[in-house]
Amino acid sequence: MDSHNHHEEPFYRKYIWSTDHKIIGLQYGITSLIFLLIGFSLMMIMRWQLAYPESAVPLVGSIFGEDGMLLPEIYNSLGAMHGTIMIFLGIVPLAVGAFGNYIVPLQIGAPDMAFPKINAASYWCYFVGGVVMMSSFFTAEGAARSGWTSYPPLADIEVGQTMWLIGMIFLITSSLLGSINFITTIIQLRAPGLTWMRLPFFVWAQFVTSFLLVLAFPPLEAAAVLQLMDRVAGTSFFLPSGLVVSGEVLGVSGGGSPLLWQHLFWFLAHPEVYVLILPAMGIIAEVIANNTRKPLWGYNSLVFAVVFLGFMSFIVWAHHMFITGMGTAMSAFFQTTTMIISIPSIIILSAFFISLWGASIRFNTPMLFALAFLPMFGIGGLTGLPLGFAAADIYLHDTYYVIGHFHYVVAPGTIFGLFAGIYYWYPKITGRKMSELLGKLHFWPSLIFMNGVFMPMFIQGLAGVSRRLWDGGLEYAHASGVLHWNEFMSISAWLLGLAQLPFIFNIFYSLKRGEKVDKNPWGATTLEWTAPSPPLPHVNFEKIPEVHRVAYEYSVPGRKRDFTPQTEPKKG
Amino acid sequence: MSSGHSTADIQSHIKVYMTVFAALAALTIITVAASYLDLSTGEGILLALTIASVKGSLVASYFMHLISERALITWILMLTAGFFFVLMFIPMASFIDQAQVG
Amino acid sequence: MDIPYTVEERPDTGLFNAKLGVWLFLASEVMLFGGLFSAYIFLRYGAPVGAFHEWGQELNIPLATLNTLILISSSVTMVMSWASLKLNDFKKYKLYMGLTLLCALGFLIIKYIEYTAKFDHHIYPSTNTFYAIYFTLTGLHGLHIIGGMIVLFYFWIPGSKMWDSKPEQFTNRIEIAGLYWHFVDLVWIFLFPVLYLL
Amino acid sequence: MLKFLQNYGLPISLSEAGPGIDEIIVLTHWLMLVLFIGWGAFFIISLVKFRASKNPDADHMGVKSHLSSVLEVAVAVVEIVLLIGFAFPIWANRVNDVPTSGDGAVYIRVVAQQYVWNIHYPGADGIFGSSKPELVDEVNNPIGLDRSSPGADDDFYTINQMHIPVNKKIRIDLTTKDVIHSFKLPELRVGQDAIPGMSIPVHFEANTTSEEFLQKMTGTPREGKGLEIACAQLCGLGHYRMRGYLTIDTEDDYNLWLELQAQYLEEDSEEDEWGDEDDW
Ligand code: HEA
C-alpha cells in the first residue's frame, strides 16, 4: 500500500478509514469491548429481575415503565440481545477481529493483511451490523425477543426480529470478509522460513477459526434470508400449515418446517462456539509458553487436535436438538460425534497442563488469567459431557445446567483468555506495560465472582429450573429448593462488574503512566516481538524478518539466554 | 495461471472454450427435452441432476480452469464439497428419522 | 513495503493472493446456496407428493431455457475477454466484456418479464412453499448477477485504465472476476433444472 | 454420587425410566470428577513446585512420557461404554417402544399453546375426535375439537390439569397450536419439545403417586407443592408462567376423576343447548 506517504495521511485516513491492520485491529478491539460492556450491563439488569422478581429495578427502572418493573417482554429482549451482543458483537470481533487482525500479520512477519481494503470493509460491516442491532432497542417494536437462537415460529411472529435479521446479515458478511482475508494472509504472507510447523499456535487457532467462519456462517446467512422472507414477504419457510396464534388461524400458506431453521442455525452455531474458544486457546498457548519459559508440550499433537476439532465441529450440531424428537439413528450419530469431539479438547487441555511440568512459572497478570482459564474451561467442557449424552440431555436440556456449561467456557474461559491477551500484548501496542497491581486487583475478584455467578447454575440446572424464565423460577414448585441461589448469583454478578473497574482504569492509566518497555519485554520468541512497539504504520517491520526456528525455543540447554527468537539464525 | 502462457497455449484454450460452449448448449437442450419425457419422478430427478452436474463440472473445469488448478485450491474445494453434502443430506435424514405420529 | 504476491505467484503455493481469496469466497458461496438448496429439499419433502412438480408447471420453460443459453454465452464471452488480454488484444477485450454485460442485461430483462408475468397471475412468494423458494433462490441469484455486473462494468470502462499501467495485475483481476462470474453461471445451471424441470 | 447430586438440586425420580437417566448422569459426573481431580491435583502441584521463585531454570524438555495419551484413550473408552451401554439403549427405549392403546396404555393428547397446556382425553370410548384449526375458539373450544367427528362426543379436555394413573404406561401425543414449547416433567425425567406441524409421541410410567411424593417432601422447601408440567422452551412473554399441574393418582382415584369429568361434560353440553355456539 501507499507506504511511502503514510506520514502525510490525514486523520480520517489514519484512524477512521484506515487500511492498516493494526488500526483496524484496534477499531475492532475498542468497539467490541464497548459491546461487551453493553452486553454485560443488560445482564446486570436482568440479574436484578432474577434475584428480586417482584420489585422495581433501581437506577434504570424508569426506562422500562412507570413502576420501574421489568416486563416479561423486555426481559426476553434483554436476554436475546445479551446472547447476541456477547457472541456476535463482543467475543467474536474481539477474539478474531481484534486479536486476529493485530497479531496474526505480526506473528507471521507480514507487512499487512493480504487485502487491506477488504479488511476495512469487514470492520465497517461489523460496525453497521452493530448499529442496526443497537438501534433496534429504540424502534417502536423494540429489540428481538426470541432468544439468540431465534427459533421460529416464535421469531416469525414476534415483534422486533426484523432488525435482528438485518443486523445479522451485516455481521455475517463482516465475518466472511474477515476470515477470507485471514486464511489468505496466513497461507500467502508467511515470512520466509516460516513453515507450517513453525507457526505459533495462536496462528493455527486463528486459521482453523477462519475456516469455521467461512464454511459455517453462510448457511446461517441463508437461514436469515429465509426468515426475513417469512417476516416481510409473507412466505412460510418455517411455518407449518394450520397454526393458531391468539385464537386466529395464521393467514399463511404453510407447508414449512420449524426444524429447518434449527438445522441451519446450529450448523453455524455449533462451529461458532469453537470460534469463541479457539482464539482464546491460542492466546493461552502463547502466554503459557512464554511464562513457563519452556516450549509448549506436544506442539504437533496440539496442531493435529485443533485441525481435527475444527473438522469435527461441522458434524455435531444436532446435539442441540435431541429433544426435538430425534430418532435412534440420528441421535446415535450425533452423540457419537459429540463424544469424539471432546477428545481433541482434552488433548489440548492436557498439553497445556503438561507444559507446566518442569517449568519456571512467572505469575504475572497475563499468566494468572491464562492459568485460571485452564480449570475454568475444564469445568465448562466437562459439564458439556452429560449434555452430549442424549439420555442425560432429556433432563438437562434447556435448564440452567446448559447456561452454566456454556458460561464456564465463554466467560471465565474465553473472556479470561482475552484478558490474558490484552495484558500480554498491550506493551506491543502501546510500548508500555499495564499496571501489575491493578491487574491483580482485576484478576482475583474476577475469578472469585465468576464462580459465584456460574457455579450455582449447575445446582439450579440439576433441580430442573428452565432457562429464560422472567421470574427466575418463582412460579415453579420444583425450583423452590434452589431459588435462594438467585440472589447470590446476582450479587456476584454485580461484584463481578465492579471487579472490571480496575481493568478499565488500567487501560487508560497505563497508556500514559505504564512502565515504558523495549520491544520484547516478556523475553518472547515469536516474530511480533521483533517489531518495534508499536509496529510501524502499514509495514510493521523495518525489514521483513527471516525465520530460522520453531516457535517456542525457550530454555534450550547450553544457550546463554533462556529464549531464542525465531529470527535468530542457526549457527553452523 | 497468470503467467507462463504462450500465445499458442491461449489459442488452443480458445478452441477448448468453444467446444465446451457447444457442449453446454447441447446439454441444455437435452435436459429440457428430457423433462418432457414420461419419466418417473425419481428417474427425472436423477437424469436432470446428472446432466446439471456434467454441465457444472464443464464450467468449473474449463472456464474456471479447475482442471489445471493448484492442489491447494482443490483441497479447499473438496473440503467445502464435503460439508456441502453434510448440509444437504443430514438435516433431511434427521427429519426422516424424526419420531412422529403420522 | 508492498504486500507480497499481489501480482506474482507465491512459489510454494503457486497462487497470487486474490486468486486464493476469490476461491475462498466461492467456497462460502457454495455453502450459502447449500443452505438454500437444503431448504428446498426439506420443503419439497414436506409438501404433498407431487405438489412441487405441480406448482412448478406455471413456470415458463422456453424463456428459462433461453436464459440459460444467454448465461452460458456470457460465461464464454467472459473467458474470451480474459484470453484476449492474455493475447494482448485490448480491443477484443473491450468487445467481449461488453458482450458479457449485454448478456447479463438480457438475462435480467428476461427474469423481469418472468417475474411480472407471475405477479400478474397473482403468484407471489407467499403463494406456496415452492414459489417461496423459487423467488428466494432466483432473487438471490439475480442479486449476484447485479453485483457481478457492477464489478464487470467497472473493469469494462473506468477500471480498464489499469491496463496501461499494470497490465499483469489487470489481467489477474479479470481472471478472478471471471471466476466469480462462472460461479454465478454454475449456480444457475443447477437452479434451472431444479426449479423449472423437476 | 446420586445422593450428592440430589443434595445439589436433582429431584428424586418418580418414573420407570428415571433411574436409567439418573444413572447416566451419575456415571458421567464420576468421569468428570475423576478428570477434574486428577488434572486439578496435577495443576496445583505443578504451580507450587515449578514457580519461578523456586525453580528459576525451566527444563526444556519437560515431561517425556506419553502417559497422557493413555489417559486420553481411557477417556475415549469410558465414553464409548457410556454411549453403548447407556445412552443408546435409553434413547431407543424412549423413542421406539411407544405403547399403543392395545398395550393397555393410557392415551392422552397434549396440545400446547401460548401459555397453557390443553390436555385432551379420549373419554370412555378411547377414541380421540379430530381437531381442526378452523374450529379453534379460545374460550369454548381451545383445541378445535370437532364434536361431530367419530368418537368425539365423549372427549373432554382440561386446561393445565393432567391426571394420570400410577404404574400404568402412559402415552402422550404432543402437539402445539402456535410456537415451539417443551413438555417437561422434571421428577419423571420426561422432556420433549412440541414442534408445530408435528405430533410427537412421548411415553412414560409413573411409579409413585402425588400423595406419596408429597409425603416424602415434608420438611423440605418443596413441602405442600405438587408436581407440575414445566415449559422448557422460550415461547413468548408468558413462558415463565406456562405451568401445568400433574396429579399421579392411584388407579381408583383416576377412574373417579374420569367419571367426574364425564359428568361435567354432560352438564356442559346441556347448558350449551341454549347457547349460540352450537347453532350451526
Ligand atoms: C466456547 C463455547 C463452547 C464450547 C467450547 C463447548 C464445548 C462443548 N459443548 Fe457446549 N454449548 C455452548 C458453548 C460451548 N460448548 C453454548 C453457547 C451452548 C448453548 C447454546 C444455547 O442453547 O443457547 C452449548 C450447549 C451444548 C449442548 C446442548 C445442550 C442443550 O441445549 O441441551 C451440548 C450437548 O451436547 C454441548 C456439548 C458440548 C461438548 C461435548 C463440548 C466439548 O467440546 C467439551 C470438551 C472439553 C472437555 C471434555 C474438557 C476437558 C478438560 C479436561 C480433561 C481437564 C479437566 C481438568 C481440570 C478442570 C483441572 N454444549
Ligand code: HEA
Ligand atoms: C460469549 C457469550 C457470553 C458471555 C461472555 C456471557 C456473559 C455473562 N452472562 Fe450470558 N448468555 C449468553 C452468552 C454469554 N454470556 C448466551 C448466548 C445466553 C443465552 C441467551 C438466550 O437465552 O437466548 C446467555 C444467557 C445468560 C443468562 C440466562 C438468562 C436466561 O436464560 O433467562 C444469564 C443469567 O444469569 C447470563 C449471565 C451472564 C453473566 C453474569 C455474564 C458475565 O460473566 C459477564 C462477564 C463479562 C464481563 C466480565 C465483561 C467485562 C468486559 C468489560 C467490562 C469490558 C471493558 C470495557 C472497556 C475497557 C471499554 N447469561
Ligand code: CUA
Ligand atoms: Cu411454552 Cu415456554
Ligand SMILES: [Cu+2]
Ligand atoms: Cu454444540
